[in-house]
Amino acid sequence: MARTISYREALNEALMQEMERDASVIVMGEDNAGGAGAPGEPDAWGGVLGVTKGLYGKFPGRVLDTPISESAFVGAAVGAATRGFRPVAELMFIDFMGVCFDQIFNQAAKFRYMFGGKAVTPVVIRAMYGAxxxxxxxxxxxxxxxxxxxxxxxxxIPSSPYEAKGLMIQSIRDDDPVIFCEHKAMYDTTGEVPAESYTIPFGEANVVREGDDVTIVAFGRMVSVAAQAADELAKSGVGCEVIDPRTTSPLDADTIIESVANTGRLVVVDESTPRCSMASDVSSLVAKEAFGSLRAPIEMVTAPHTPVPFSPVLEDLYVPDAQRVVNAVKTVTGWER
Amino acid sequence: MPDERTTEERIGRVTMPKWGLSMKTGKIMEWVVEVGDEVERGDDLAEIDTDKIAGTLESDHEGVLRRVLVEAGSDAPVGCTIAVVAPEDVPDSEIDAVVKEAEEQLARGVAEGEEGPRQQTVEVAGRTISYTTLGEGSGDGDGDGEDEAIVLVHGYGGDKNSWLFVQEPLSEGRTVHALDLPGHGDSAKDVGDGSLATLADTVTGFLDALGVQRAHLVGHSMGGAVVTAAAAAAPERVRSLTLVSPAGYGPEIDASYLRGFASAASRRELKPHLLKLFADPGLVNRQLVDDLLKYKRLDGVDGALRTLLGTLLDGDEPALDVAPLLARTTVPTVVVWGRADQVIPVSNAESSDALKQHATVHVVDEAGHMAQMETPAAVVSAVQEAVQKAGEQAAGRA
Known part of the structure; x- marks a missing residue:
């Protein structure tokens, strides 16, 4: 039965249920076991985000603390995955991926292909992203x-607690390396999540709102921003179809193309910088596969091509918001040749 | 016959219905009737939308639509009065009094004493069975000798919420349980051998667990076969049967629907199959597809649905034949069948000797396979007819 829990609790429940179900699932990362046994600390800290809290007490041998050496512990997780474990490694900030990138893109990503399909690497690398x-x-x-x-x-890229739990369980059961991107501003958001275990298949988009005028494709935290814009636009009679692809690889191209075939207009909302982004990727997909359906140029709502500013004023301008999505939708609906 | 009710009793309050556990408010999309129109029981009054489902509110009252309190496009909390129906001769002053009270309630934003179905669980044969209960009175298990609850049993891939439009109207003065069969809804997903006997034993075990001595069983589709088998296995426990598009009564079934439903893993795969369930394809909205996908993604559901497929199908033919079981029982049986049923077509009813001899069959024009959702009033009155016949049968014996 579904209850309302947070994104953080949904991830924790997914890890807990998979560790109970399958003894080969292990969790590793900085401070995942740390803190346990310290004065006044009945439990481990559960990582800097508290997502793995409660796991150490239940599965002490399967929750591993790691040194602050991403290349070492991500490499260890990838290696363990090739030897029969299903490790879930917590990288903390996705920005730290740079120091362990070889383990990910040259090793984990290549094993199945280079060993003729005989090797599997069922590792999940969790990382928090976003401004x-x-x-x-x-x-x-x-x-x-x-x-x-x-x-x-x-x-x-889970966009809600329901997505977080189902996609995490699917990620753990999947035989390929998975990069699991959690938005750091979403951990306390809440939503209905079934208590039972369930999986959401990769490459299957969720249609968050139905509409006939404009297709909005949005990723991660931008899904709720797009939905907010769609609700606002609905008041003035503009129907937006909001699509959450849920995974960027594989990408559910069919759902996007079918939607654009109906609406003839596309807005892509992506929190990343605009060059070689999901926004440009989805735009090129639609320009190529659904060119005949388009009734207006595609609009992309993204961060600017700059580092994320430290100034709070500038950071607030950096992240796309619902008003920018509304403006983009008005641009595509108002476009005339 | 002169109407002996008091004026107050003759004023019908049309309230915002509660469709499903989570519904708190509903939005009136359209009033189908206008102030001044004559209204019969079961007439469509308004189209109502919730965050889960859209449906048609039917009248529980007869008379003239005297007032509308909540206009189209506005929301109202569950249980609040949204319109007033009363005979023409009820004076305006009395209607005004009711309207005033209702407007105060709307302003407060809550209906007093409003209670939704209570979701509970009970252990039956080692499995957790989830159910909701509405209403009190006969069947509440208090041992006062009036223990004839109504029990609603859904079909393949359905759950207790498929009765959301009929459970409440049936619950006046009577306890109405809607359960999730094993493998469905919030019940345990283990279906054992998935046989008809296992499912029927779950229903009788449910009655035992709740202390219901005798019940009026209502079954849809696969649930229709299940309640028939339960009645045959424990005739002393079952007072009447109401069957909605039941499985097991004839040679026609759309095997491709059942297989497609079982195997569909995505929205794009599932939706075309769901369109076969309704006469009005507009009822297959995003939320319905989403809710079914969420159910199908739960661990154990895939296996349960595949096991039950073996119970329902033998190749492309129906594997169940419960007609001989019905012939063995003597309980009053009423059947509702949608004329537009594409899954188990109404031709089964026309060719079934068992139904001709032992049941009253009502064919409903505006319904497909899901009459309890498309024409709930027809299902409600069929259950009431079965309950009444059971009463007459008991009186005849006495």
Whole structure:
């Protein structure tokens, strides 16, 4: 039965249920076990985000603390995955991916292909992304397009607690390396989540709102921003179809193309910077596959091509908001040749 | 016959219905009738939308639509009076008094004493069975000798919420339970061998667990076969049967629907199959598809649906034949069948000797396979007819 829980609790429940179900699932990361046994600390800290809280007490041998050496522990997780474990490694900030990138894109992503399909690498790398928490340029990026660019990786961006739990369980059960991108401003958002285990298949978009005038494709935290814009626009009679692809690799191209075939207009909302982004990727897909359906040029609502500013005023301008989505929709609906 | 009710009793308050556990408010999309129109029981009054489902509110009253309190486009809390129906001769002053009280309630934003179905669980044969209960009185298990609850049993892939339009109207003075069969809804997903006997035993075990001595069983589709089998296995426990598009009564079934429903993993795969369920394809909205996908993604559901497929189908033919079981029982049986049913077509009713001999069959024009959702009033009156016949049968024996 569904209850209302937070994004953080949904992820925790997914990890807990999969560790109970399958003894090969292990969790590792900084402070995942740390804090346990310290004075006044009945439980481990559960990572800097508290997502793995409660796991150490239940599965002490399967929750591993790691040194602050991303290349070492991500490499260890990838190696363990090739030897029969299903590790879930917590990288903390996605911005730290740079120091362990070889383990991910040259090793984990390549094993299945280079070993003739005989090797599987069922590793999940969790990382928090996104701006809005005053964490400055090195702790705020939305880097999922980088991983989407690499064949052999699966890239997941849950937009709600329901998505977070179902996609995490699917990620753990999947035999390929998964980059699991959690928006740091979403951990306390709440939503209805079934208590039972369930999986959401990769490459299946969710249609968040139905509408006939404009298709809005949005990723991660931008899904709720797009839905807010759609609700606003509905009041003035503009029907927006809001699509959450849920995974950028694989990408559910069919749902996007079918929607644009109906609406003839596309707005893509992506928190990452605009060059080689999901916004440009989806735009090129639609321009190529649904050119005949388009009744207006495609609009992209993204961050600007700059580092994330530390100034709170500038950071607030950096992240796309509902008003910018509304403006983009008005641009495509008002366009005349 | 002169109307002996008091004036107050003759004033019908049309209230915002509660469709499903989570519904708190509903939006009036359109009033189908206008102030001054004559209204019969079961007439469509308004189109109502919730965040889960859109439906048609039917009248529980007869008379003239005297006032509309909540205009189209506005929301109202569940249970609040949204319109007033009363015979022409009820004076305006009395209607005004009712309207005033109702407007105060609307202003407060809550209906007093409004209670939704209570979701509960009970252990039956080692499985957790989830159910909701509405109403009190006969069937509440208090041992006062009036223990004839109504029990609603959904079909393949359905759940207790498929009765959301009929559970409440049936609950006046009577306890109405809607359960989730094993493998469905919030019940345990283990279906064992998935046989008809296992499912029927779940229903009788449910009666045992709740202390319901005798019940009026209502079954839709696969649930129709299940309640028939339960009645045959425990005739002393079952007072009447109401069957909605029941499985097991004839040679026609759309096997491709059942297989398609079982195997569909995405919205794009599932939606075309769901269109076969309704006479009005507009009822297959985003929320319905989403809710079914959420159910199908739960661990254990895929296996449960595949096991039950083996119970329902033998190749492309129906595997169930419950006609001989019905012939063995003597309980009053009423059947509702949608003329536009594409899954288990109404031709089954026309060719079934068992139904001809042992049941009253009502064919409903505006319904497909889901009469309890498309024409709930027809299902409600069929259940009431079955309950009444059971009463007459008991009186005849006495």
């Amino acid at each position: 809005g928490l005053r964490a400055a340029a090195q702790h705020s990026q939305a880097l999922y397009p980088l991983f989407t660019n690499i064949p052999g990786l699966k890239v997941v």
